Amino acid sequence: MKNISFKRKVKDHSIKINELPVIRGFDLDKNLKVSSLLENYSTIGFQASHIGKAVEIINSIKKEKAELYLTCTSNMVSSGLRELIAKLAEKKLVAAIITSTGAIEEDFMKTMNDFYLGSFNADDQIVKKNAINRLGNIFVPDKNYCDFEDWHMKFIGKIAEKNNIIAPSEYIKKMGMEINDKRSILHHAARNKIPIFCPGFVDGAIGDHFYFYNRNKKEKLIIDTVADVTNFFNMLIQPDKVAGLILGGGIAKHHLIGASQIRNGLDYAIYVQTGTEYDGSLSGAKPKEAVSWNKLKSESNSVCIEADATIVFPMLALALDE
Numbered sequence: 001m002k003n004i005s006f007k008r009k010v011k012d013h014s015i016k017i018n019e020l021p022v023i024r025g026f027d028l029d030k031n032l033k034v035s036s037l038l039e040n041y042s043t044i045g046f047q048a049s050h051i052g053k054a055v056e057i058i059n060s061i062k063k064e065k066a067e068l069y070l071t072c073t074s075n076m077v078s079s080g081l082r083e084l085i086a087k088l089a090e091k092k093l094v095a096a097i098i099t100s101t102g103a104i105e106e107d108f109m110k111t112m113n114d115f116y117l118g119s120f121n122a123d124d125q126i127v128k129k130n131a132i133n134r135l136g137n138i139f140v141p142d143k144n145y146c147d148f149e150d151w152h153m154k155f156i157g158k159i160a161e162k163n164n165i166i167a168p169s170e171y172i173k174k175m176g177m178e179i180n181d182k183r184s185i186l187h188h189a190a191r192n193k194i195p196i197f198c199p200g201f202v203d204g205a206i207g208d209h210f211y212f213y214n215r216n217k218k219e220k221l222i223i224d225t226v227a228d229v230t231n232f233f234n235m236l237i238q239p240d241k242v243a244g245l246i247l248g249g250g251i252a253k254h255h256l257i258g259a260s261q262i263r264n265g266l267d268y269a270i271y272v273q274t275g276t277e278y279d280g281s282l283s284g285a286k287p288k289e290a291v292s293w294n295k296l297k298s299e300s301n302s303v304c305i306e307a308d309a310t311i312v313f314p315m316l317a318l319a320l321d322e
Contacts, residue, residue, distance in 0.1 A: 034318040051312060053303040054270045057243075058319045060301070061268050066241035067095040068320075071256045072309075073248035074102025074204075078115065078135045079310050081247075082107060082185060084317045089188035093320050094245075096235065097189060097196045098252045101204030104172055104186070104196070105148060106140075111181040112151070113144040145205055152206070156213045160221045167227035168201040197232050199255045201225065233259055243268035245316070247309045249275050249283025257295035265294050269302040270316070272309045 026040040035055065042052025061068060072085065077099070088094050106115075118127075118139035127134050131142040159166060159174065176190025189196050201223055202210060214220040236242060236259055244266045246253050253271075260266045275284030287302035296302055305312055 033322070034315070035322045038315055038319055047305055047307050050303050050305045051315065054305060054316060055319050057268050057270055057301065057303060058316065061241075061243045064241045064267070066243040066267055067239040068093065068243045068245060069096050069098065069236075069256050070094045071098040071244065071246045071248075071252040072103060073250050073252060074100045074106060075135060076247050076309060076313075077103040077106045077185065078138055078140075081310060081313055082110065083183045084314055086183055086185045086188050088317060088320065089185055089192060089194050090182070091321065092192050092194070094194060095239075096194060096232075097185070098232075098255050099196065099198060100200055100250065100252055101198055101202065101206050104175070104198060104201075105152075105205050107185045108152075108175060108179065109140075109144045109148045111179050111184055111187075112147050113141070115140050115144070148205065149209060152209050153213060156209060156221060160213070160217075160219065164219055165222045165224050167224045167231065168198045169195045169228050169231060171201075171223070172196045172198060195231065195235070197228055197255065199225065199228070200251045233262060236260065237263050241267045244270070246271045246273070247313060249273055249281070249285075254282050257290050257293075260296070261294045265290070265297040267297055267301060269296050271302070271304040272307060272312050272316075273304065274306065274308060 021043050023045050024043050026037075038051060038055040040052070041048040042056070043049070044052070060066075070085065070088065072081075076082070076085070085097070089097070109115075116139040118132075118134060118137050120137045122134060122139075124134060127139070133140045133142065133145075155175070155178070159171065172186060173190045173195070176184070176186030176188075176196075179187040179190075181187055186196065188194070201207070210221060210223070232255075242260065242263065244256050244260070246256065246269065257266065257269070269287050269290070271287060273283065275281060277284040277286055277289070286304045287296050288299045290296035290302075291299050
């Protein structure tokens with residue numbers, strides 16, 4: 001061989017190359033089960049191998065009977081992942097859900113009106129003139145917000161009459177009990193006593209509604225976020241093993257891993273994210289950074305899949321359910 005670049009002498013034997021998994025794909029088989037399919041991902045390479053490791057972690061979570069906490073940003077519920085998360089709640093495959101206000105209000109909105117597939121390349125001036133709001137390639141008509149506000153303002157009044165001080169998770173549970181839509185996350189969570197924690201509860205249309213309701217009231221509605229911190233922390237310290245399935249970043253991601261410091265970190269963690277770590281953001285931080293904060297016990301029991309959750313999460317949900 002004339003290219004001397006590939007005639008280097010081995011000077012270090014720390015990498016046992018022959019002991020590493022061999023990169024290879026798999027045969028297409030109509031009878032291939034989901035679990036077997038995803039296990040085969042581990043030798044494909046790139047992010048597919050991370051999906052394969054996530055399945056290994058899911059199997060460990062099941063074997064160890066670890067309590068699984070799901071965190072997600074609101075755009076997950078804007079998408080069709082809503083129905084998959086609802087199914088996990090229906091089957092009691094998660095112990096709790098941590099999310100943001102948009103997820104709460106959009107889950108409820110979808111019980112009343114539909115969201116529609118639009119385009120990332122839509123002319124937003126035209127979208128605006130059509131009284132539509134755009135979430136990526138998802139269109140949400142103004143009517144959805146109007147109908148939700150009409151319902152919610154009456155609901156706030158009913159809640160405030162009985163008890164004007166209430167924790168977000170209790171408020172969300174009461175919302176869920178009003179829903180009969182079996183595709184709803186709130187519906188199944190409320191009936192299966194799966195708490196939904198929302199640390200930034202007033203950051204959205206719901207917060208707007210609280211403002212409008214309290215503006216002319218002497219007896220104002222008070223959202224007791226501190227009560228939920230107590231509820232959440234008390235719940236988190238009980239199990240022998242705790243796992244996190246984390247879709248996206250933001251406040252939902254940190255609320256789980258931050259709280260996990262009181263038990264010296266999560267035992268297992270699966271991140272699915274598109275954020276990058278170069279800017280020091282929590283949303284882009286990898287599991288190894290969480291180890292330094294005692295938010296995760298060991299990097300070896302974690303994986304970060306850098307991908308769009310709408311592609312990856314359906315596969316992980318199937319693995320959880322098998």
